[in-house]
Amino acid sequence: AQRVTQPEKLLSVFKGAPVELKCNYSYSGSPELFWYVQYSRQRLQLLLRHISRESIKGFTADLNKGETSFHLKKPFAQEEDSAMYYCALSVDNDMRFGAGTRLTVKP
Amino acid sequence: EADIYQTPRYLVIGTGKKITLECSQTMGHDKMYWYQQDPGMELHLIHYSYGVNSTEKGDLSSESTVSRIRTEHFPLTLESARPSHTSQYLCASRRGHGEKLFFGSGTQLSVL
Numbered sequence: 001a002q003r004v005t006q007p008e009k010l011l012s013v014f015k016g017a018p019v020e021l022k023c024n025y026s027y028s029g030s031p032e033l034f035w036y037v038q039y040s041r042q043r044l045q046l047l048l049r050h051i052s053r054e055s056i057k058g059f060t061a062d063l064n065k066g067e068t069s070f071h072l073k074k075p076f077a078q079e080e081d082s083a084m085y086y087c088a089l090s091v092d093n094d095m096r097f098g099a100g101t102r103l104t105v106k107p
Numbered sequence: 108e109a110d111i112y113q114t115p116r117y118l119v120i121g122t123g124k125k126i127t128l129e130c131s132q133t134m135g136h137d138k139m140y141w142y143q144q145d146p147g148m149e150l151h152l153i154h155y156s157y158g159v160n161s162t163e164k165g166d167l168s169s170e171s172t173v174s175r176i177r178t179e180h181f182p183l184t185l186e187s188a189r190p191s192h193t194s195q196y197l198c199a200s201r202r203g204h205g206e207k208l209f210f211g212s213g214t215q216l217s218v219l
Contacts, residue, residue: 032204032205034207034208036208043210043211043212043213044150044197044199044208044210045210046207046208049207051205084147086150088208090204090205092204093138093155093157093163093204094152094155094165095140095152095199095201095208096152097142097149097150097152098149099148099149100147100148100149100150102147
């Protein structure tokens with residue numbers, strides 16, 4: 001069965017430091033992977049998806065099929081990046097989410 | 108405005124009551140989803156729908172039922188609410204496979 005694993009529930013970095021949020025998936029086919037973000041008191045929203053290969057708010061994510069990973073990275077974290085981040089895997093009509101990582105960026 | 112709407116925003120009810128959480132979207136999306144989420148925690152898929160008259164159970168059916176009589180409407184019903192149903196319920200929709208999900212604002216349910 002398809003599964004998404006985010007090993008870190010909490011991650012704390014200082015402003016200006018690099019940040020990497022880890023995501024691993026289990027799926028034998030070609031995955032459709034997404035990162036969603038939930039800022040305080042806001043709706044869950046899409047941050048980026050691997051098929052578009054774009055950079056949003058300075059974040060990027062590369063699909064590594066060999067390691068079945070889709071880690072989210074940003075070279076210089078900002079305080080406004082503090083939020084809950086969810087990795088998600090879309091298979092057919094289904095969308096499965098990881099447990100989420102709460103990122104805190106300290107001043 | 109094209110959006111996805113959930114009502115009520117907050118609901119406090121007693122054990123044993125029957126409740127329906129409403130979800131409507133005006134984007135013409137075929138695929139709709141219900142997730143259960145405790146604040147800052149994992150999202151659990153409860154139900155999803157491919158289109159009108161099609162519904163499927165997710166990992167966590169939570170003793171709830173759904174219906175999809177119209178494309179835009181995907182209500183979730185709890186026949187007999189229990190304290191263990193206390194949680195946030197998120198409705199989402201998307202156009203198709205590989206497309207992003209649009210989320211509603213959620214319904215925070217408390218069962219006393």
